[in-house]
Amino acid sequence: MTPDLPLIFTILMGAAILAYVVLDGYDLGVGMLMPAADAREQNIMVASIGPFWDANETWLVLGVGLLLAAFPAAHGVVLTALYLPVTAMLIGLMLRGVAFEFRIKAQGWHRELWNWLFWFGSFLASLAQGFMLGSYITGFETGFAYLLFALMVSGSVCGGYVLLGGGWLVLRTTGALQQKALGWTRWGLLWVALGVALVSLATPLASETVRGKWFDFPRTAALMLLPLASAAVWIWIWRLTGRLQRGESAPEWGPFAGAVTIYVLAFAGLAYSLFPYLVMDRITIWEAAAHPSALKVVLAGALIVLPFIIAYTVFSYRVFRGKAPDKFYD
Amino acid sequence: MEPGDPLLIARAQFGLNIAFHILFPTITIGLAWILVYFRVQYARTGEAAWLATYLLWTKVFALTFAMGVVTGIVMSFQFGTNWPGYMNSVGNVAGPLLAFEVLTAFFLEATFLGVMLFGMKRVPGWMHLASTVLVAFGTTVSAFWILALNSWMQTPAGLGLADGQLIAADWWQVIFNPSFPYRLTHMLLASGLTAAFVVAGLSAWRLLQACADAAALRTLRTGILLAAVLAPAQAFVGDLHGLNTLEHQPAKIAAMEAVWKTEKGAPLILFAIPNASEQRNDFAIQIPRGASLILKHDPDAEIKGIDAFAPDAPPVAPVFFAFRIMVGTGMLMIALSWFGAWRMRKSATLPRWLLWTFAGFTFSGWIATLAGWLVTEIGRQPWLVTGVLRTADAVGPVSEAQLGASLTGYILTYSLMLVAYIVVLTHLAGKGSASADGSKPAAIPESTLA
Numbered sequence: 106m107t108p109d110l111p112l113i114f115t116i117l118m119g120a121a122i123l124a125y126v127v128l129d130g131y132d133l134g135v136g137m138l139m140p141a142a143d144a145r146e147q148n149i150m151v152a153s154i155g156p157f158w159d160a161n162e163t164w165l166v167l168g169v170g171l172l173l174a175a176f177p178a179a180h181g182v183v184l185t186a187l188y189l190p191v192t193a194m195l196i197g198l199m200l201r202g203v204a205f206e207f208r209i210k211a212q213g214w215h216r217e218l219w220n221w222l223f224w225f226g227s228f229l230a231s232l233a234q235g236f237m238l239g240s241y242i243t244g245f246e247t248g249f250a251y252l253l254f255a256l257m258v259s260g261s262v263c264g265g266y267v268l269l270g271g272g273w274l275v276l277r278t279t280g281a282l283q284q285k286a287l288g289w290t291r292w293g294l295l296w297v298a299l300g301v302a303l304v305s306l307a308t309p310l311a312s313e314t315v316r317g318k319w320f321d322f323p324r325t326a327a328l329m330l331l332p333l334a335s336a337a338v339w340i341w342i343w344r345l346t347g348r349l350q351r352g353e354s355a356p357e358w359g360p361f362a363g364a365v366t367i368y369v370l371a372f373a374g375l376a377y378s379l380f381p382y383l384v385m386d387r388i389t390i391w392e393a394a395a396h397p398s399a400l401k402v403v404l405a406g407a408l409i410v411l412p413f414i415i416a417y418t419v420f421s422y423r424v425f426r427g428k429a430p431d432k433f434y435d
Numbered sequence: 436m437e438p439g440d441p442l443l444i445a446r447a448q449f450g451l452n453i454a455f456h457i458l459f460p461t462i463t464i465g466l467a468w469i470l471v472y473f474r475v476q477y478a479r480t481g482e483a484a485w486l487a488t489y490l491l492w493t494k495v496f497a498l499t500f501a502m503g504v505v506t507g508i509v510m511s512f513q514f515g516t517n518w519p520g521y522m523n524s525v526g527n528v529a530g531p532l533l534a535f536e537v538l539t540a541f542f543l544e545a546t547f548l549g550v551m552l553f554g555m556k557r558v559p560g561w562m563h564l565a566s567t568v569l570v571a572f573g574t575t576v577s578a579f580w581i582l583a584l585n586s587w588m589q590t591p592a593g594l595g596l597a598d599g600q601l602i603a604a605d606w607w608q609v610i611f612n613p614s615f616p617y618r619l620t621h622m623l624l625a626s627g628l629t630a631a632f633v634v635a636g637l638s639a640w641r642l643l644q645a646c647a648d649a650a651a652l653r654t655l656r657t658g659i660l661l662a663a664v665l666a667p668a669q670a671f672v673g674d675l676h677g678l679n680t681l682e683h684q685p686a687k688i689a690a691m692e693a694v695w696k697t698e699k700g701a702p703l704i705l706f707a708i709p710n711a712s713e714q715r716n717d718f719a720i721q722i723p724r725g726a727s728l729i730l731k732h733d734p735d736a737e738i739k740g741i742d743a744f745a746p747d748a749p750p751v752a753p754v755f756f757a758f759r760i761m762v763g764t765g766m767l768m769i770a771l772s773w774f775g776a777w778r779m780r781k782s783a784t785l786p787r788w789l790l791w792t793f794a795g796f797t798f799s800g801w802i803a804t805l806a807g808w809l810v811t812e813i814g815r816q817p818w819l820v821t822g823v824l825r826t827a828d829a830v831g832p833v834s835e836a837q838l839g840a841s842l843t844g845y846i847l848t849y850s851l852m853l854v855a856y857i858v859v860l861t862h863l864a865g866k867g868s869a870s871a872d873g874s875k876p877a878a879i880p881e882s883t884l885a
Contacts, residue, residue, distance in 0.1 A: 156549035177526025181519020
C-alpha cells in the first residue's frame with residue numbers, strides 16, 4: 106500500500122499551523138497586553154518573548170510554505186480569497202516585528218510611538234488571523250451574516266491570544282506583574298468562553314457541512330468529549346489562577362499549559378469540521394495535492410530536518426528558561 | 436499594457452515588496468560573516484575592544500535581520516496572493532525549493548539568532564560562537580535555495596511531464612541549472628560588498644561624530660579592505676555571469692546592450708536613449724564593434740538583436756539603464772575602496788572629506804543590487820519562467836481596488852520602516868562614541884540605551 110501523501114501533508118501542515126498559533130499566539134497576546142502595563146513592566150514583557158518571537162513566526166512561514174509546496178492548487182485560491190485580511194495581518198506582523206528592535210533603540214516620543222505600534226501591530230495581526238479563520242471556515246462566503254461571523258471569530262482569537270499571553274507571563278514573571286498577568290489570564294478565559302460558545306453555536310448555522318458532521322447520532326455523543334474536556338480544562342485554569350492570586354501554592358506553568366490544551370482541543374474540533382476539505386465544500390486535500398514526486402522530496406527533506414528543528418527549539422527554550430530579565434538585552 | 440491594468444499593479448506591488456525585502460538580506464548575509472570574524476577575534480584575543488565591536492555590530496545586524504524577516508513573511512504569501520498561476524503550473528518545482536528554504540534555513544537562523552543576541556551570559560563561549568556561525572550559515576543556505584529557484588525561473592532545467600503536470604524530472608538539474616552557480620556567486624559577493632560598505636560607511640560616520648575612536652577606525656579598515664577585495668572580484672564574476680546570460684538568455688543581453696537589430700560587429704553603446712517605437716537608439720555614444728568584442732571576444736561576431744526575439748523580448752530602456760547604473764555603481768565602489776585602502780596604508784586615519792564620501796556610500800550596495808535585480812527580472816519578461824510560463828498567465832483574479840488598497844498600505848508601512856531604520860542606524864553608529872575607546876565595553880550594551 107502506498108502511503109497517502111496528501112493526508113500526511115495535511116497532518117504536517119496542521120501541526121505547523123497549530124505550533125504557530127500556540128507559539129506566536131503567546132507573543133501576540135503579550136503584545137496586545139502592553140497598554141495594560143507600566144513602562145518597567147513593558148520592558149520585562151518584551152524581554153520575555155525577545156529570544157523566541159522570530160522562530161515563532163517561522164512556523165507561519167512553514168505552514169504557508171507547506172500549503173504552497175503540497176497543495177499548490179489550494180494555495181492560490183485561499184490566499185486570493187483572503188487577500189485583504191492577509192495584507193492586514195502582514196502589515197501588523199511587520200510593524201510589531203521591527204518594533205522589538207526600534208522601541209529599545211529609540212528615545213523619547215519615538216519610543217512611545219514604537220510601543221504603540223507594537224501593540225497596534227499585534228492587535229491588527231491577531232484580528233486579521235481571526236477574520237481569516239472565520240472566513241475560511243465558511244468557505245469564503247460573502248454577505249453580512251458571514252462578515253459578522255468572521256468578526257466574531259476574530260474577537261475570539263484575540264481573546265485566545267490574550268489567554269496564552271497571560272499564561273506565558275504568569276510563568277515568566279514574578280511579583281506585581283505576575284499578579285496582573287493572573288488577572289489578564291482570567292479575563293482572557295472569560296473572553297474565550299464567550300467566543301468559543303458563540304462560534305460553536307454559529308458554525309453549524311454558517312455551514313451545512315459542519316452541521317452534518319456534528320449532529321449525527323450516535324457519533325455526536327463521542328464528539329461531545331471535545332467540548333467537555335475543554336470545559337474541564339477551563340475550570341481547572343480558573344481555579345488555579347484563583348489559588349495563585351491568593352498566594353496559595355499552585356503550579357505556575359498551569360495556566361499556560363491549560364491554555365495550550367484548550368487550543369489543541371479546539372484545533373481538533375476544527376480539523377474534524379473541515380476534513381477532508383482544504384477549501385470548504387470545494388477542494389479536498391487530494392484534489393489540491395501536488396504531484397507525488399514533489400510531495401516525496403519535500404517529505405524526505407522534512408523528515409530529516411524537522412527532528413533538528415525540534416531539537417534546537419527545545420535547546421533554545423532550555424537556555425532561556427526561568428523568569429524574564431527586566432532588560433531587553435541582559 | 437495600460438495604466439490601471441491589474442497585471443501592472445500586481446507586478447508593481449510584487450516588485451515593491453520583493454525589492455524592499457531584498458535590501459535587508461543583502462546586508463545580513465554578508466554582515467553575518469563579518470560578525471563571525473569579530474566574534475572569532477574576540478575569542479582569540481580576549482580583548483574588550485573586539486567584544487564591544489561585536490556587540491555594536493550585532494545590534495545593527497539584529498535590526499536589519501528583523502526587517503528582513505518581517506518583509507520575508509510577506510513574500511511567502513505574495514506568491515499565492517499575486518501569482519496563483521505560478522504555483523498552479525510550476526508548483527511541483529517551486530514549492531519544494533521554497534519549503535527547503537524554510538526547513539533548512541529560516542528556523543536555524545531565527546533560533547540561533549535568539550541565542551546569539553540574548554544568550555551570551557547563558558551559554559558557554561564556544562556555544563555562543565557556534566551560534567554566531569550557525570546564523571551566518573543559515574543566511575547563506577537561505578540564499579542558496581532562493582537563488583536556486585530564481586535561477587531556475589531564468590534558465591529552467593530538469594523539467595518533466597507526468598500525469599499532465601509539470602514536475603521535476605531531475606532535482607539535481609533543477610537546482611544546479613545553468614545560471615545558478617553564476618547567480619549565486621554574484622549575489623553572495625553583492626551581499627559581502629554591500630555589508631562591507633555598510634561597515635565602512637557607518638564606521639566613517641562614527642569617526643566624523645567623535646574624532647578618536649580606535650574601534651571605529653578598526654572596523655573602517657575592515658570594511659574598506661573587504662570591499663577592495665570583493666569589488667574587483669565582483670566585476671570578474673559579473674562578466675562571467677553576463678557571458679552565461681548571453682548563452683542562455685540572449686534576449687536579455689540584447690536589452691542590456693540596446694541592440695535592436697541582429698548585426699555583425701555590434702557597437703558597444705555607452706550611453707543612449709532607447710527608442711522603443713522606432714526600434715533604435717537616440718543620442719547614442721558608442722564604441723564601434725565593442726559589444727561583439729566584449730561579449731564574444733571577436734570584433735566581427737554576430738550579436739542577436741531584439742528583432743530576433745520579438746514579440747517575446749523584454750522592454751529595452753529599463754534593462755539598459757539599470758544595467759548601466761549597476762556597472763557604474765560597481766566601478767565607483769572599486770575606485771573608492773582601492774583609494775581608501777591606499778590612503779590607509781599611508782596614514783592611520785582618513786581625511787574628513789574621504790570619511791564623508793564613505794559615509795555617503797553606506798548604502799551604495801543597495802543601489803547596485805536593486806539595479807542588477809531590475810536587469811535580471813525585467814530582462815526575463817515577458818516570461819515568469821523562461822519558455823514555460825508567461826507573467827500574464829500567472830496573475831490572479833484579485834480586483835484592482837484590493838490591489839490598490841494593499842499597495843497603498845505597503846507603501847506607507849515601508850516608508851515608515853525605512854525612515855526609522857536609517858535614523859536608528861545612524862543614531863547607533865554615532866552613539867556612545869565618546870566612551871567607545873575600547874576600554875569600556877560595558878558602555879556599549881543595551882543597558883545604557885534602555
